[in-house]
Amino acid sequence: PVVENVTACFWTDGSGARHLDPFCVDFVDDPNDMVMAGYVIFHLLWVLSFVHALCVFITGYSVGIWYFSPFDDDGEKMMPHGNTVCDCRLLFTSYCVGFTHHMGTLALGSLICTIAWIIKTLIQWATSVEDQKEPNAMVKCILRCTACLAECTYRFLESISEQAYIQTALLSTGFCESGRVS
Numbered sequence: 001p002v003v004e005n006v007t008a009c010f011w012t013d014g015s016g017a018r019h020l021d022p023f024c025v026d027f028v029d030d031p032n033d034m035v036m037a038g039y040v041i042f043h044l045l046w047v048l049s050f051v052h053a054l055c056v057f058i059t060g061y062s063v064g065i066w067y068f069s070p071f072d073d074d075g076e077k078m079m080p081h082g083n084t085v086c087d088c089r090l091l092f093t094s095y096c097v098g099f100t101h102h103m104g105t106l107a108l109g110s111l112i113c114t115i116a117w118i119i120k121t122l123i124q125w126a127t128s129v130e131d132q133k134e135p136n137a138m139v140k141c142i143l144r145c146t147a148c149l150a151e152c153t154y155r156f157l158e159s160i161s162e163q164a165y166i167q168t169a170l171l172s173t174g175f176c177e178s179g180r181v182s
Contacts, residue, residue: 045117049110054098056162057106060169061094098169105168105175109161116157120150 009024065080072078079090098106127143130136163182164175171178 042114042118046110046114049114049117050106053106053110053113053161053165054095056165057098057102057169058091058094060166061097062090064170065090065094094169101172102168105178106165108175109164109179113154113158113161116150116154120147120154123147123150 009021010018011021012018066077069077069079080093123143123146127140127147130139130143160179160182164178167173167178167182168175171181173181
């Protein structure tokens with residue numbers, strides 16, 4: 001059906017029948033709705049960052065197991081359980097170790113990266129809003145310097161976090177110790 005008009009979370013089709021849109025969220029000017037939306041968006045970003053951290057951990061753990069496996073008599077790598085190449089069991093083992101033994105490490109690193117990304121994004125947004133206004137050279141300079149500092153800080157924290165995940169996979173240490181070593 002063709003949607004002719006949309007009011008709140010209802011739409012009217014060509015025959016005049018009103019239908020409730022199940023995918024519509026009707027935000028009013030209630031501050032609690034905005035806080036809840038921000039809370040949900042923050043957690044979605046944190047989950048995405050956690051999945052990225054888990055992927056880096058799985059890669060580091062799998063490569064570490066492969067690299068430190070001994071060679072057999074024929075000169076081939078002897079993987080755990082008699083395998084000679086990486087297979088799904090090694091990836092599944094890496095996932096289980098990361099999810100069961102190092103979940104806190106991955107969550108802390110991803111939380112730090114998420115907070116840094118949000119701060120960086122808010123500063124970039126403020127810079128773009130200020131660029132649309134009448135130019136004030138001092139404010140523009142301060143915002144651009146702050147945006148540059150926020151970008152550098154975010155990239156630094158992201159790099160340290162990824163190296164910490166790899167150190168955690170190899171040495172089985174916590175986030176702070178792994179970040180210090182990396």
